[in-house]
Amino acid sequence: xxxxxxxxxxxxxxxxxxxxxxxxxxxxxxxxxxxxxxxxxxxxxxxxxxxxxxxxxxxxxxxxxxxxxxxxxxxxxxxxxxxxxxxxxxxxxxxxxxxxxxxxxxxxxxxxxxxxxxxxxxxxxxxxxxxxxxxxxxxxxxxxxxxxxxxxxxxxxxxxxxxxxxxxxxxxxxxxxxxxxxxxxxxxxxxxxxxxxxxxxxxxxxxxxxxxxxxxxxxxxxxxxxxxxxxxxxxxxxxxxxxxxxxxxxxxxxxxxxxxxxxxxxxxxxxxxxxxxxxxxxxxxxxxxxxxxxxxxxxxxxxxxxxxxxx
Ligand code: CP
Numbered sequence: 398x399x400x401x402x403x404x405x406x407x408x409x410x411x412x413x414x415x416x417x418x419x420x421x422x423x424x425x426x427x428x429x430x431x432x433x434x435x436x437x438x439x440x441x442x443x444x445x446x447x448x449x450x451x452x453x454x455x456x457x458x459x460x461x462x463x464x465x466x467x468x469x470x471x472x473x474x475x476x477x478x479x480x481x482x483x484x485x486x487x488x489x490x491x492x493x494x495x496x497x498x499x500x501x502x503x504x505x506x507x508x509x510x511x512x513x514x515x516x517x518x519x520x521x522x523x524x525x526x527x528x529x530x531x532x533x534x535x536x537x538x539x540x541x542x543x544x545x546x547x548x549x550x551x552x553x554x555x556x557x558x559x560x561x562x563x564x565x566x567x568x569x570x571x572x573x574x575x576x577x578x579x580x581x582x583x584x585x586x587x588x589x590x591x592x593x594x595x596x597x598x599x600x601x602x603x604x605x606x607x608x609x610x611x612x613x614x615x616x617x618x619x620x621x622x623x624x625x626x627x628x629x630x631x632x633x634x635x636x637x638x639x640x641x642x643x644x645x646x647x648x649x650x651x652x653x654x655x656x657x658x659x660x661x662x663x664x665x666x667x668x669x670x671x672x673x674x675x676x677x678x679x680x681x682x683x684x685x686x687x688x689x690x691x692x693x694x695x696x697x698x699x700x701x702x703x704x705x706x707x708x
Contacts, residue, residue, distance in 0.1 A: 398697045400512045402523045403530040404571040412575055416540045418693035425462050425692065435696045436465035439496040443469045444486075445524065446477075446502045451660050451684050452524050452534070456499045459691035468495065487511050491519065497695065498522070503624075505529035505564075520698040528562050528624055534659050535568030537690040539576055541683050542614055545655055549576040555608050555650075556599075557584045558618035558640060558667050561591050562625060565659045566618060574598045584608035585640060586631065589620075605640060609649040617642055617658045617668050633666050643669045647677065655679045 398411070425433060441460040445453050453469070460467045470490070472478075477486060487498065497520045500508040505527030512521040525531040539549075546552060554573055560566045560583050573581050574597075583594055584602045594601055602608030609615060622630055642656065656668075656677045664670040673680060 398694075398700075400508075400521045401532055401694050401698055402508050402512060402521065404532045404535050404568050404575070405530070407575065409575050409577070412536070412539070412572060415536055415690065415693045415697065416543055418697065419536075419540055419686070419689040422462075422689040422692040425689070432462050432464050434464045436460065436463035436496075436699055439463075439465045439699055440494070441465045441467050441497045441499060441695070442490055442495050443467065443524075444472075444490075444498050444500045445470070446472050446483075446500075446507070447525065449501055449524070451687060452501065452531075455684065455687040456522075456524060456533075456691050456695075459688050459695060460497075462688070463692055463696055465497075465695075483507065483511070484514060487515065491515060496520065496699065499524050501525045503527055520695075522694060522698065525564055528564050528621075529567065531564040531568050531659075533687070533691055533694055534565050535572040536694070537683055537687040538565075538569050538616065538657060538659070539572045540690050541657065541679060541686050542655075544686070545679060545682075546613060549573070549578045552578045552614060553580040553582065553612040554578055554614040554616065555582040555584055555602075555612045556616045556618065557605065557608070557642065559589045559620050560585055560594065560618065561589045562621035563618050566616075567597075569616060570597050570599060582608050582612065588631075605642070605646045606649060609646060612650045613654055615642065615647065615650055615654055615656050617656065617662075619658075619661065619663045619667050637666055641665070641667060641669060642672050644672055644675070647672060657683060659683065 443453055443456055457467050499522045500511055501524040507526050508521050508523040523530055523532055556566050570581055581599045582602055583599045584605055656672060658680045662673050
């Protein structure tokens with residue numbers, strides 16, 4: 398594991414290895430131990446060309462808890478605004494002898510492009526590219542499920558909403574398929590589901606009432622209007638009326654079903670605030686687990702043997 402760009406094509410043992418490693422880092426994230434020295438002397442660059450609250454800050458915290466130095470590049474005040482290209486930006490940072498780029502970009506494939514051009518000692522971690530992939534989000538989501546449900550066998554998981562524009566949904570579906578859940582459902586209007594979505598290994602539903610029946614996990618998605626570019630944008634009122642997760646609709650799921658959301662949450666659009674803040678919600682636990690998962694991925698990428706005992 399040198400770069401971490403997508404979950405596609407990875408094996409189940411590697412995903413289990415990342416989660417096991419994250420488990421061992423959980424005590425660090427809970428601050429019983431402040432730091433571990435695994436990345437001492439390394440420099441991690443957070444290169445976020447799109448906005449972020451959770452991903453950027455948990456990567457920063459994770460890097461600091463691994464004892465790395467962290468550079469947060471403010472794109473708005475960087476030379477990007479003067480026309481500097483992505484590759485020139487990367488090459489200039491590389492000349493400062495950095496060791497890792499954590500990249501978020503609106504263009505699908507941007508982290509892969511950077512990975513193809515950096516020096517062999519540098520790792521690139523994808524922190525979300527376009528509508529393509531958000532692999533550490535996918536990993537922290539399945540890590541949360543494993544912690545709360547004890548495993549994946551026999552689980553029915555529903556992913557609800559704007560799957561079409563969601564890099565999170567793609568990475569979640571890849572991870573859940575690799576880990577062998579019983580059933581993955583996607584629930585949403587036809588206009589917000591990818592063409593031939595069934596080929597991803599999911600069952601398709603167009604009503605919450607049918608799709609939530611007997612599920613163990615409900616993963617909500619927001620409407621990603623920033624990626625809709627003139628296409629169909631549903632009215633917020635109509636959308637909540639048809640696809641908003643309410644307490645009443647959640648009664649269709651199993652009594653111990655958990656409610657997840659990668660954030661940011663748009664209350665009253667895809668989810669009722671009472672559900673988002675209710676006893677089934679594990680949304681903030683997902684955020685906490687993001688630190689341990691990102692520590693695991695970064696430490697494996699910087700490990701001389703790739704940290705992959707399964708390779
Ligand atoms: N889940 C997620 O990617 O959130 P941010 O956009 O705040 O990083």
